[in-house]
Amino acid sequence: MANINYEILKTIGEISDSNKGWTKELNLISWNNREPKYDLRDWAPEHEKMGKGITLTGKELRKLKEILNEMDI
Amino acid sequence: MANINYEILKTIGEISDSNKGWTKELNLISWNNREPKYDLRDWAPEHEKMGKGITLTGKELRKLKEILNEMDI
Numbered sequence: 001m002a003n004i005n006y007e008i009l010k011t012i013g014e015i016s017d018s019n020k021g022w023t024k025e026l027n028l029i030s031w032n033n034r035e036p037k038y039d040l041r042d043w044a045p046e047h048e049k050m051g052k053g054i055t056l057t058g059k060e061l062r063k064l065k066e067i068l069n070e071m072d073i
Numbered sequence: 074m075a076n077i078n079y080e081i082l083k084t085i086g087e088i089s090d091s092n093k094g095w096t097k098e099l100n101l102i103s104w105n106n107r108e109p110k111y112d113l114r115d116w117a118p119e120h121e122k123m124g125k126g127i128t129l130t131g132k133e134l135r136k137l138k139e140i141l142n143e144m145d146i
Binding site for chain 2: 004012013014015016024026040041042052053054056057058059060061062064065067068069070071073
């Protein structure tokens, strides 16, 4: 597996945790020293391992917020 | 590759689109006929192919909404 260089610049919030200790988190992450992006992803305790996730730009995050605020949830 | 059975029960909103026609979308999807989950994912035009994404329960989506509304974005 290729080495992925990343830095968690800001831990923003925890969406949920599983019984195995993994957490779904929203963070601000720089991947390979590129411009930081928002990142919604599962993490093992202490961010030791990462699971599946997606990255979002600031614009995408604002749009997501709009959509969620229009929903009846 | 194993066959994945899914049904998009509701298209909720489009987060962004790329210059290749792919869109990042929030949908309500049933995977393998299981209980539907919210799903944030990239899709090719007409949902012909799916990209990376994550699924979220209703509870997780509400928590995400809370977090986004506390952010200065």
